[in-house]
Amino acid sequence: MTSAWSALTKPTSFPLRVRTFAAFPAPRLFDYDTVTSHLSVADAIDAVESAFGALAKGQVDVPMPMHIGVAETPTAGPGDCHIKGGYVLGAPTFTVKLACVSFYKNLEQGLPAGSGLFCVVDAVTGAPLAVLQENRYMTDLRTGAAGAVALKHTTLPGQELRIGFIGAGAIARTMARASKAVRPHFTGMVYGLAGADDFANDMHDELGLDFTVAASARELCESCNVIYTQTPGSDTVLELDWLQPGTTIIASGSDQPTKQEIPNDVLKASKYIADLIKQTSKVGELRGALQAGVMTEADVHAELGQVVNGDKSGREGDELIVVDLTGTGAQDAAIGQVAWDKLRNL
Ligand SMILES: NC(=O)c1ccc[n+]([C@@H]2O[C@H](COP(=O)([O-])OP(=O)(O)OC[C@H]3O[C@@H](n4cnc5c(N)ncnc54)[C@H](O)[C@@H]3O)[C@@H](O)[C@H]2O)c1
Structure with a gap:
């Protein structure tokens, strides 16, 4: 049977237009196993660092994220779909990402509550090149890569690093690998309400570094000079009095306006660096400090890309530094390009 669309592929009196529609090959489909077995966080760090540099120069088109709420009804939901994307000026591709989270009824079927894909698009023709079923794996990689960029610019090469992880879930693991x-x-320490023992054992085996489990967040803060926080962010997880001089905090748990991991007085006392001020002021740690009147945007030291570009300072002495990572479309664009470059020849 001939459908209306296949009829269009037959020669008509408008051959040029018809050929234009048919000319693009179908996008390549890469399944989860292929994506996860060919990409690691180390692959993403240089590309994400460059993307931050371009972002700070205004060379990345990053629209604000889009959200589709799927209300719970007899036929669907509950769940949320987040859509992000970006284009780094001069790159051969751009990326749109779709992340579905909190589909909690899946758990009753033995399925995960989240899934997701990246669509990598040819920036010359506008034709989709690849659909990558990554189920948040690439988001974890680009988040870890941002953590690595933050760590690189807020610590000194050769410095003795005692790195603590508050929260012991998926993002903590990607931060450890990226570090x-x-x-x-470095020596590692972890504190989590759950999963800390498994985290310490697994990271020790995988990375060949010493990891210990802290009995409290306070113990961890008093022992570490770098602290990654990646909890769901419903409560603040540390206090100013617990921190050592010269500490770097890299906070990534807050990516919604309901979350805050770092207390306002810590933010105020720090050299505060945002991944993207227009996001951290709405959904990051900065939001709470602005709303409380404790900080203004004039108190922001830099965006991370300005530090990458050498336009603003990273680590100088024993100042307290907080890097606020909410996750940007620039990172998604960067990891999309990395993935396409690695997978296209398979
Ligand atoms: N910034 C970004 O780009 C980005 C990207 C992805 C995820 N996230 C956010 O990162 C956070 C963590 O994600 P995940 O996938 O690792 O979650 P996860 O559920 O895998 O792990 C969360 C961990 O935090 C621990 N935890 C919760 N509350 C705690 C507390 N008060 N003190 C200590 N530990 C606590 C839990 O026990 C668990 O170990 C989420 O809020 C997520 O939305 C941010």
């Missing part, structure tokens, strides 16, 4: 890629020698 090893830019600062190969």
